[in-house]
Amino acid sequence: MGAMRRRVVALTGAGVSAESGVPTFRGPEGLWRRYRPEELASPEAFARDPIRVWEWYAWRRECIARATPNPAHRTLAAMEEVLPDFLLITQNVDGLHSQAGSRRVIELHGSLWRMRCVREGRVWEDRRVPLPELPPRCPACGALARPDVVWFGEPLPKAAWTQAFRAAAEAEIFLIIGTSGLVEPAASLPRWARAHGARLIEFNIEDTALTPLADEVWRGPVGETLPRWWAQFSGAS
Numbered sequence: 001m002g003a004m005r006r007r008v009v010a011l012t013g014a015g016v017s018a019e020s021g022v023p024t025f026r027g028p029e030g031l032w033r034r035y036r037p038e039e040l041a042s043p044e045a046f047a048r049d050p051i052r053v054w055e056w057y058a059w060r061r062e063c064i065a066r067a068t069p070n071p072a073h074r075t076l077a078a079m080e081e082v083l084p085d086f087l088l089i090t091q092n093v094d095g096l097h098s099q100a101g102s103r104r105v106i107e108l109h110g111s112l113w114r115m116r117c118v119r120e121g122r123v124w125e126d127r128r129v130p131l132p133e134l135p136p137r138c139p140a141c142g143a144l145a146r147p148d149v150v151w152f153g154e155p156l157p158k159a160a161w162t163q164a165f166r167a168a169a170e171a172e173i174f175l176i177i178g179t180s181g182l183v184e185p186a187a188s189l190p191r192w193a194r195a196h197g198a199r200l201i202e203f204n205i206e207d208t209a210l211t212p213l214a215d216e217v218w219r220g221p222v223g224e225t226l227p228r229w230w231a232q233f234s235g236a237s
């Protein structure tokens, strides 16, 4: 079957946004090197000190508001235009894939630009930077609002996980892009794809927990390697 008819699925992690200036979690400058996630990215931390958690997320929103999509984000948006069955699964909460033009995106860990009412569960977009008040309140009922992201110890959104799990089983080519492959259950998707016969291709600057599974590895900054791979795959080169 022609390359352009192949079912391609991509899983991205913080590394796809690194060249946009968004800090990753576990690299030398990673967020978890400087902050303790259990103090900032967990339901217990939020219950203990919502303002402290919101100060961290307000800072991350301000960093990300200055970021722009890089060639890797743009290549993934271009792939969606020409591959009928292409699907993008991301662990990122920065919204840069949508900003680059990707429309079919599964956000496994939610979005920094969405708020959720802790009382009613209602969700809404709020892209204001800086936020006028911390912690933000639900506009409908006045209860506390939290970032609509998945924290350590929380389950993933059921619909998103089910869709990602099914897409991985049907993939013929599964791209693993800019993720350390350390955090479950996202890190199981490449294994599941491979168990169903997919060819795994990893794009990273270094070896990861998933490298041993990969059929092909493109070592280097993904802003350079992914456009090169795509030009070769789509015959555009």
Ligand code: NAD
Pocket: 032, 036, 037, 038, 041, 093, 109, 149, 150, 151, 152, 153, 154, 155, 156, 182, 183, 184, 185, 186
């Ligand atoms: P987990 O226990 O599955 O996390 C396993 C990995 O997460 C660890 O191997 C480590 O790499 C990292 N991790 C967990 N606790 C950490 C810590 N205290 N310091 C540094 N790294 C840590 O995570 P979980 O509690 O089962 O999380 C459930 C879901 O929430 C997962 O999908 C996870 O990816 C997600 N999550 C989202 C955010 C976010 O800010 N969006 C932050 C953390 C976790």
Ligand code: APR
Pocket: 012, 013, 014, 015, 016, 018, 019, 024, 025, 026, 027, 030, 091, 092, 109, 177, 178, 179, 180, 181, 182, 183, 203, 204, 205, 206, 208, 220, 221, 222, 223
């Ligand atoms: N090009 C390609 N890969 C890169 C680049 C780059 N320019 N820069 C960094 N990387 C790679 C790193 O080598 C690393 O393997 O990106 C990966 C980033 O890994 P993490 O910081 O662990 O981020 P991620 O895998 O997305 O973390 C998963 O953990 O804390 C939770 O929910 C949070 O979604 C996050 C999840």
